[in-house]
Amino acid sequence: MQHFPDAQAVVRALRPEEPVILNRPHAAARAARFFVEKFPGKSLYAVKANPSPELLQILWDNGVTHYDVASIAEVRLVRATLPQATLCFMHPVKSPGAIREAYHSHGVKTFSLDSVEELEKIVDACRDQDGNAATDLRLCIRLRVSSEHAALSLAAKFGCDLTEAPTLLQQTRQHCDWLGVCFHVGSQAMSPFAYVQAIDRVRAAIAEASVVIDMIDVGGGFPSVYPGMEPPPLEDYFKIIHQHFYALPIAYNAELWCEPGRALCAEYSSLVVKVEKRRGEELYINDGAYGALFDAAHVDWKFPVRALEDDLIKPEMDFAFYGPTCDDADYMPGPFALPEDIQAGDYIEIGMLGAYGAAMKTDFNGFGAAERIIVQDEPMASLYDGSRTRPEADNVVSLR
Numbered sequence: 003m004q005h006f007p008d009a010q011a012v013v014r015a016l017r018p019e020e021p022v023i024l025n026r027p028h029a030a031a032r033a034a035r036f037f038v039e040k041f042p043g044k045s046l047y048a049v050k051a052n053p054s055p056e057l058l059q060i061l062w063d064n065g066v067t068h069y070d071v072a073s074i075a076e077v078r079l080v081r082a083t084l085p086q087a088t089l090c091f092m093h094p095v096k097s098p099g100a101i102r103e104a105y106h107s108h109g110v111k112t113f114s115l116d117s118v119e120e121l122e123k124i125v126d127a128c129r130d131q132d133g134n135a136a137t138d139l140r141l142c143i144r145l146r147v148s149s150e151h152a153a154l155s156l157a158a159k160f161g162c163d164l165t166e167a168p169t170l171l172q173q174t175r176q177h178c179d180w181l182g183v184c185f186h187v188g189s190q191a192m193s194p195f196a197y198v199q200a201i202d203r204v205r206a207a208i209a210e211a212s213v214v215i216d217m218i219d220v221g222g223g224f225p226s227v228y229p230g231m232e233p234p235p236l237e238d239y240f241k242i243i244h245q246h247f248y249a250l251p252i253a254y255n256a257e258l259w260c261e262p263g264r265a266l267c268a269e270y271s272s273l274v275v276k277v278e279k280r281r282g283e284e285l286y287i288n289d290g291a292y293g294a295l296f297d298a299a300h301v302d303w304k305f306p307v308r309a310l311e312d313d314l315i316k317p318e319m320d321f322a323f324y325g326p327t328c329d330d331a332d333y334m335p336g337p338f339a340l341p342e343d344i345q346a347g348d349y350i351e352i353g354m355l356g357a358y359g360a361a362m363k364t365d366f367n368g369f370g371a372a373e374r375i376i377v378q379d380e381p382m383a384s385l386y387d388g389s390r391t392r393p394e395a396d397n398v399v400s401l402r
């Protein structure tokens with residue numbers, strides 16, 4: 003991969019015809035070290051946020067040893083990239099073939115589930131050739147929790163509810179020596195209290211079940227910074243999670259896990275796009291809804307932008323973007339504030355696309371290409387550059 007100081011240097015040197023993904027290894031390394039050092043438990047990287055092998059290697063080199071995988075392709079990819087990594091198959095609905103291959107060929111022992119059917123599926127798929135049940139399974143019950151504090155809901159699809167959880171916990175306990183409870187509060191959880199509410203549900207479920215719990219996994223949802231979404235410092239989240247974890251009726255040596263995706267990689271990448279045409283307040287750019295800007299088009303996510311030309315000096319105005327494919331849905335409403343005199347042939351950097359951005363690119367309509375280049379400058383926003391910690395006295399998180 004080529005190296006440049008920043009996006010402007012890339013544009014000056016290459017005037018690229020295709021979009022370019024700019025990767026910042028130092029930003030991903032810093033995020034990994036932050037979670038490894040400050041989260042009061044184990045941090046699993048949720049691979050779906052960005053499965054690039056270079057990123058997996060950076061996270062591993064900076065202390066992330068466990069990986070949350072959701073498909074057999076992710077299992078194979080992480081196993082091929084990081085032979086020593088611990089893989090946890092945390093999708094609650096898996097195919098028997100995927101479970102079989104994960105367990106028997108890739109050493110995966112940890113699986114999540116939210117139904118008796120899935121429990122039976124896992125137990126069957128992991129039997130040995132003589133039909134004996136596996137004795138080394140580590141199973142994790144996914145509980146449904148509220149997504150009310152999150153920008154993107156993950157509440158509807160997965161998770162058993164409080165009426166089903168106690169029985170499922172008791173049944174699952176009979177098939178494993180290590181039993182966990184997990185949940186996901188939704189992505190980009192803007193308040194630490196999302197985790198408090200969820201842990202309260204865990205308490206209700208395990209009190210009712212009266213089984214020994216060996217692990218609590220608070221899932222992903224840790225935020226990054228975007229225009230209009232400035233979360234409290236992550237230390238606030240870690241502190242409140244730790245306090246509420248300690249107060250749970252669980253095994254004295256129970257483990258605490260989390261599964262950050264977005265928070266570990268949002269700052270890793272930005273995107274350089276070229277303006278192909280201007281029509282009033284609309285800019286036609288060469289990446290879009292079927293590319294790295296899926297969330298900007300489909301869930302109205304806001305990303306920071308900056309113009310990369312030296313000669314644009316006019317005040318800024320609001321623009322919307324059209325992507326390169328031939329349909330109207332390839333549209334990002336923004337608004338994106340850029341210099342008034344921006345025109346066809348100019349370049350724009352769009353920031354904070356390391357999570358659910360670079361990973362979303364498709365080849366639809368022939369527009370999938372993107373070169374990848376390493377840059378050394380800071381991401382457009384950061385949770386980890388020391389600018390976002392508040393003094394203890396200002397801390398809004400109440401102690402129990």
Ligand SMILES: *Cc1c(COP(=O)(O)O)cnc(C)c1O
Binds near residue numbers: 186221261262
């Ligand atoms: C998507 C996902 C994550 C990561 O979520 P973020 O909001 O990116 O932190 C973690 N765990 C599970 C089970 C997921 O599906």
